[in-house]
Amino acid sequence: MTVYKMTLQYDGTRYHGFQRQPKLLTIQGTIEKALTTMTKGKVVDVIGSGRTDAGVHALGQVISFDYPGDIPADKMVKALNSLMPRDILFVDGNWAAHDFNARFDTVSKIYEYRVALGRYTDPFLRLYTGHYPFKVDLNRLQLALEDVVGTHDFTSFEASGSVIRNKVRTIYTADLDTSNYPHEIRLIFHGDGFLYNMVRIMVATLLEISNGRRDVHDFLRLYDVQDRQQARLTAPASGLYLKKVFYPVNTVD
Amino acid sequence: MTVYKMTLQYDGTRYHGFQRQPKLLTIQGTIEKALTTMTKGKVVDVIGSGRTDAGVHALGQVISFDYPGDIPADKMVKALNSLMPRDILFVDGNWAAHDFNARFDTVSKIYEYRVALGRYTDPFLRLYTGHYPFKVDLNRLQLALEDVVGTHDFTSFEASGSVIRNKVRTIYTADLDTSNYPHEIRLIFHGDGFLYNMVRIMVATLLEISNGRRDVHDFLRLYDVQDRQQARLTAPASGLYLKKVFYPVNTVD
Structure with a gap:
């Protein structure tokens, strides 16, 4: 397992906020769906630095997740962008410390x-x-x-x-x-x-x-x-x- | 009857172009609907300087129409804006010559x-x-x-x-x-x-x-x-x- 720290932008207009909600379009849900595609069905939990509400935008939201594999970070950026709708864009990615948590480690x-x-x-x-x-x-x-x-x-x-x-x-x-x-x-x-x-x-x-x-x-x-x-x-x-x-x-x- | 020459901006994203189409959201249809509200049911035909396609925007589209009444032009701007969705904005209005036609008089x-x-x-x-x-x-x-x-x-x-x-x-x-x-x-x-x-x-x-x-x-x-x-x-x-x-x-x- 590799821990990724990824930075992304999004136009929040179409989304019911960041946080996953059953049957509603959310940022977290959209990213998790893409990661599940990449893992061929294995569930990946995405942690955001914090929630954003419906209609709120991000220029530098940060997420972390454990991924079953060690894809180079720049390849992860490209892979995710290829699966994102045009209103979400990953702009940076890194491998992070094994205990990194995008929510709790926020300064x-x-x-x-x-x-x-x-x-x-x-x-x-x-x-x-x-x-x-x-x-x-x-x-x-x-x-x-x-x-x-x-x-x-x-x-x-x-x-x-x-x-x-x-x-x-x-x-x-x-x-x-x-x-x-x-x-x-x-x-x-x-x-x-x-x-x-x-x-x-x-x-x-x-x-x-x-x-x-x-x-x-x-x-x-x-x-x-x-x-x-x-x-x-x-x-x-x-x-x-x-x-x-x-x-x-x-x-x- | 008074002929109005009105200038408007719109974000064309939501619209199926300028031209009126049955059952589809269009710029012309939206304006004509508002004018029909103002005339309490009398149909007003809107003439655009030209059509714009679905998704095309306008910073200075011009329309003309015959209106049954002589509302001052600045009041017409306010009245129409009060009836427009937030992606259409009238920015100018004038009374025009009685034979003015926003399409055919274009230079x-x-x-x-x-x-x-x-x-x-x-x-x-x-x-x-x-x-x-x-x-x-x-x-x-x-x-x-x-x-x-x-x-x-x-x-x-x-x-x-x-x-x-x-x-x-x-x-x-x-x-x-x-x-x-x-x-x-x-x-x-x-x-x-x-x-x-x-x-x-x-x-x-x-x-x-x-x-x-x-x-x-x-x-x-x-x-x-x-x-x-x-x-x-x-x-x-x-x-x-x-x-x-x-x-x-x-x-x-």
Whole structure:
């Protein structure tokens, strides 16, 4: 058996999220089906660095799996790509340490959120951005992003239904990319971990702050109250990209 | 009755082309349905500057129609947008001369073709580019584009099934945009008219020339032989955009 660490991109539009579900098209299910074809029926369990929801995209999702054989890693990339639909693309592959686990060995992740501005949704961006048709004040947004950085209790920014107990996460950087403004802005978060829907709830709150609907330092209050009901909105899945997943340096052979 | 001239964009992915077809989703059918809603059942015939095929996109398609009423043009833009799915967007509207016809009054058109390069199809561009995984020589491409400009018989570049007799068209400019090279190149054609599938057949031929599979001046031979079988390939619909349609200056009020 060989452990593979593979990096892939996907357009999440057609998928019911990453995680395998009976009778529904998912990223994990599609990859596992291809691997089962390659092994001629032997089941291979795919482990993702984390789940992505329906409609969420990936530029650098990472998976690991045990494979019964020792195909060179670049051949594994080619073999999988030949079996993937055109909205999933493997971009890198390595043999990994025998105990490597793409989920549990994660050190940190980068998520990017693309916000399309302007009155109407651009027909060509509707599946690849979240649309915010209201005024944004970039200075207010920048000030609020500074409150995101650091170690905080993100209870207010977690969708209900999660079983995770510890809601404290550290955000290393929270950056604003205005290179495409006023058509679009991008919000980029690098953190040691993210709660369920945390980025999408933070983005919705940040946009409300930038629009003046919330106090510029409302994040400080929201950390304090630890109440999901106070951060009401969730930005659409279509704008969210899992951009990069970091692991310890000695992960791959 | 008021004649409207409206400009719209659409992502053609979901549509069976522009032209109305029974029981199939089309751009014309979608707009006519919305207008019928607005007129409370009175049928409005939409005239497009030209048809676009299934999967072909538009950045500046123009339509005209007679409407029983005199809604201001900007209100017509808003009303139609409120009834459109998110992959069709009206971007401009005017009252037009009473005899304006978006098809017959066309003076010239610009089409753009986006070619994605590189070994694999980018998951995020698969619906918005044509993918060419082979080597392209930009100098050869540039030389071939110079042969496209001018007045020529484009019989070799017309898909079969057309009833149009006159195959002579004038191409004013044929430009190469390399601002995104080596990821992507764009080919932009401005001409007084285009035969059925002409841009897609020209693009496929241009790519074969740039790859060295055809003589750099093969267009001159193809004009001469007037034989569709000699220009074999058709580039995918997904890369083609109807970018702009020109009319006489006195078209709108």
